[in-house]
Amino acid sequence: MAASTTAACYDAPEGVDVRGRYDPEFAAILTRDALAFVAGLQREFHGAVRYAMEQRRKAQRRYDAGELPRFDPATALVRDGDWACAPVPPAVADRTVEITGPATPRKMVINALNSGAKVFMADFEDALSPTWENLMHGQVNLRDAVAGTISFRDAARGREYRLNDQTAKLFVRPRGWHLPEAHILVDGEPAIGCLVDFGLYFFHNHAAFRAGQGAGFGPFFYLPKMEHSREARIWNGVFQRAEKAAGITPGSIRATVLVETLPAVFQMNEILHELRDHSAGLNCGRWDYIFSYVKTFRAHPDRLLPDRALVGMSQHFMRSYSHLLIHTCHRRGVHAMGGMAAQIPIKDDAAANEAALELVRKDKLREVRAGHDGTWAAHPGLIPAIREVFEGHLRGRPNQIGDAAAVGQLEGAGVGEEDLIQPPRGARTVDGLRLNTRVGVQYLAAWLAGSGSVPLYNLMEDAATAEISRVQNWQWLRHGAALDAGGVEMRATPELLARVVEEEMARVEAEVGRERFRQGRYAEAGRIFSRQCTAPELDDFLTLDAYNLIVAHHPGASPCKL
Ligand SMILES: CC(=O)SCCNC(=O)CCNC(=O)[C@H](O)C(C)(C)COP(=O)(O)OP(=O)(O)OC[C@H]1O[C@@H](n2cnc3c(N)ncnc32)[C@H](O)[C@@H]1OP(=O)(O)O
Ligand SMILES: O=CC(=O)O
Numbered sequence: 001m002a003a004s005t006t007a008a009c010y011d012a013p014e015g016v017d018v019r020g021r022y023d024p025e026f027a028a029i030l031t032r033d034a035l036a037f038v039a040g041l042q043r044e045f046h047g048a049v050r051y052a053m054e055q056r057r058k059a060q061r062r063y064d065a066g067e068l069p070r071f072d073p074a075t076a077l078v079r080d081g082d083w084a085c086a087p088v089p090p091a092v093a094d095r096t097v098e099i100t101g102p103a104t105p106r107k108m109v110i111n112a113l114n115s116g117a118k119v120f121m122a123d124f125e126d127a128l129s130p131t132w133e134n135l136m137h138g139q140v141n142l143r144d145a146v147a148g149t150i151s152f153r154d155a156a157r158g159r160e161y162r163l164n165d166q167t168a169k170l171f172v173r174p175r176g177w178h179l180p181e182a183h184i185l186v187d188g189e190p191a192i193g194c195l196v197d198f199g200l201y202f203f204h205n206h207a208a209f210r211a212g213q214g215a216g217f218g219p220f221f222y223l224p225k226m227e228h229s230r231e232a233r234i235w236n237g238v239f240q241r242a243e244k245a246a247g248i249t250p251g252s253i254r255a256t257v258l259v260e261t262l263p264a265v266f267q268m269n270e271i272l273h274e275l276r277d278h279s280a281g282l283n284c285g286r287w288d289y290i291f292s293y294v295k296t297f298r299a300h301p302d303r304l305l306p307d308r309a310l311v312g313m314s315q316h317f318m319r320s321y322s323h324l325l326i327h328t329c330h331r332r333g334v335h336a337m338g339g340m341a342a343q344i345p346i347k348d349d350a351a352a353n354e355a356a357l358e359l360v361r362k363d364k365l366r367e368v369r370a371g372h373d374g375t376w377a378a379h380p381g382l383i384p385a386i387r388e389v390f391e392g393h394l395r396g397r398p399n400q401i402g403d404a405a406a407v408g409q410l411e412g413a414g415v416g417e418e419d420l421i422q423p424p425r426g427a428r429t430v431d432g433l434r435l436n437t438r439v440g441v442q443y444l445a446a447w448l449a450g451s452g453s454v455p456l457y458n459l460m461e462d463a464a465t466a467e468i469s470r471v472q473n474w475q476w477l478r479h480g481a482a483l484d485a486g487g488v489e490m491r492a493t494p495e496l497l498a499r500v501v502e503e504e505m506a507r508v509e510a511e512v513g514r515e516r517f518r519q520g521r522y523a524e525a526g527r528i529f530s531r532q533c534t535a536p537e538l539d540d541f542l543t544l545d546a547y548n549l550i551v552a553h554h555p556g557a558s559p560c561k562l
């Protein structure tokens with residue numbers, strides 16, 4: 001008898017076409033009902049998302065014409081009004097240390113849940129390259145994590161991974177509104193990436209999450225890269241629809257919004273107000289925030305950034321942003337979360353490791369003194385030090401929401417428009433251009449190969465940090481910035497960049513080794529990075545520009561022909 005040639009495929013509902021590789025494990029996530037739920041979200045909200053993206057472009061055109069971001073006079077009543085968000089769910093009152101990491105690999109998810117952090121933010125965003133395989137394995141991992149059954153055997157190292165009795169509470173970060181999911185078409189259009197991430201996770205996990213980790217609340221989310229409260233309003237609508245479909249209490253779902261774009265810092269009250277029944281506070285997404293400062297002011301030669309390494313939290317615009325965020329959140333009764341220090345443990349140099357840890361401690365001490373209720377860690381090795389700083393300061397309190405005396409709480413009240421946009425100070429150097437190039441190229445090479453967060457030069461690099469490297473090079477070139485080259489001034493020009501790329505590619509090859517360089521996607525990354533840095537118009541996101549290079553269509557994955 002001839003073997004059947006009919007391949008297994010996804011059972012997709014009317015109007016939904018799954019183009020990603022078929023895998024029985026993925027099919028348990030991409031069930032007909034789950035896909036119908038995602039398609040329902042897409043059909044209800046895609047018009048509002050399209051409008052919101054158009055408004056982003058319109059606002060950018062105004063900034064390009066010289067306008068500065070500012071508080072919206074039309075929403076003064078929301079800013080001045082006396083209102084509060086819904087009370088914090090008891091399960092996540094204490095969020096002093098949150099570890100972040102991609103939703104896959106599986107081992108890392110288990111490590112994060114066991115890390116001793118109060119929360120694990122499982123990432124489909126900055127830390128994850130959105131390949132089909134990563135997205136689907138991420139969903140499988142999170143389903144098993146919520147069920148409490150996740151385990152992993154590392155055969156090569158003979159190590160078993162399973163959950164401890166005490167684990168971190170799970171928050172999930174879907175992609176931003178701008179990213180499509182090209183492996184799932186709804187009515188012939190690519191799905192909106194974040195609705196796929198949110199929809200599949202919510203559909204499969206809301207009941208187990210609320211019965212377990214969430215103690216009657218949840219699931220919990222982090223929402224990235226919003227620029228305006230109208231985008232938060234869409235999320236609120238998505239949450240309401242999801243709660244209704246699941247038959248769960250309105251206000252169960254909670255979300256922390258990352259304030260990581262410059263326009264959003266002028267909208268923090270408005271964002272919290274839109275999400276007031278679903279809010280779990282705000283977070284200082286400092287790396288994307290710096291990226292957004294450059295993007296917003298792309299046409300403003302008077303606002304060029306100094307070297308990336310100099311744009312820290314002591315710059316006036318960054319300190320003002322953190323203080324205003326603390327003031328705003330505490331006034332509305334929700335958590336004001338700190339951000340990510342990029343240092344990670346340095347394995348082969350004890351002194352350098354201690355110096356890196358000291359930088360993390362200082363950063364976290366600044367945050368907790370300012371009034372942040374918790375903060376992020378990029379690596380489990382940093383958690384004991386961060387816990388010591390936060391717990392030492394909080395002395396048994398789960399958070400500082402009611403504490404009116406914190407520095408940020410007091411100073412935040414006086415932060416004005418000028419404070420939030422004051423240009424950062426410091427030198428611009430050819431070494432900075434070189435480092436941006438090495439980091440940008442290596443990050444892109446990793447991302448194209450499926451890794452969205454990588455260690456580079458003893459720092460954590462992800463989509464947000466790499467974006468700073470890209471847009472800073474672009475900005476310096478666009479405005480012909482004067483760069484210091486060891487006492488000599490050089491103009492940033494396409495010719496200088498071409499020379500720098502060639503030399504830094506050679507350096508990267510020497511650092512990673514010829515074989516790895518040849519087998520990796522470095523040469524391709526070098527070409528993409530050069531093009532992005534010299535593009536006449538700044539690409540909105542490097543991940544959007546390069547997305548098609550990681551799309552892998554498998555025609556026939558659905559509809560089911562069995
Ligand atoms: C700007 C922003 O958006 S920040 C938030 C997004 N970014 C992130 O989440 C980055 C998170 N961090 C990471 O991805 C990683 O720490 C990296 C890539 C920077 C470094 O990873 P590695 O090179 O694997 O680190 P290293 O070799 O020191 O890992 C040691 C162990 O810690 C684990 N580990 C490292 N980082 C994490 C993490 N964030 N979560 C869980 N486990 C982790 C590794 O899995 C490894 O486990 P093992 O001993 O069982 O094998
Ligand atoms: O997502 C966090 C950031 O800093 O960007």
Ligand SMILES: [Mg+2]
Pocket residue numbers: 126224258260285287288464
């Ligand atoms: Mg970010």
